[in-house]
Amino acid sequence: MDQNGRILGQHEGLHDFTIGQRQGIKIGATGPYYVFRKDLKTNSLYVTNNPNDKWLFTKEVQIHSVNWIVNPFSIKHIARNKKTGMSYVMCYVLRGRYRHQGELVPLTISRIDNDHYRIIFKKPQKAVASGQSLVLYEGKVCVGGGVIG
Secondary structure, eight states: OOTTSOOOOOOSOGGGOOTTOOTTOOOOTTOOOEEEEEETTTTEEEEESOTTOGGGEEEEEEEEEEEESSOTTSSOOEEEOTTTOOEEEOEEEEEEEOSTTOOOEEEEEEEEETTEEEEEEEEEEEOOOTTOEEEEEETTEEEEEEEEO
């Protein structure tokens, strides 16, 4: 389906596709098409023929199975807002890469629980897919990485 819900064709399994994929979609006509969403409940594949479509971009992801070389969360980092008295978990400004030889992009990371972290990119990123690795850097030093969920 396209971004308006119009059926463009049929696929042989969502497992054959990844977010941002352009090759092998086999729709033809007004392509090329790019995968921007997979709905496992309805077995629907959503595509767009605009390489800069807003649907291809995301600003926030979660990661899991994180391996830290230097863990900024190894000490409990709880802070208290002096004005409101509310407690909050610290977040860190790092840079990350989710494609081999891709650009290092600024992001903030905050801990959700023991093995899940929330990533917010400074600018929306194109075609970030579940299952990709996100490698984290402080300056030029790799501090760890995890799997995008």
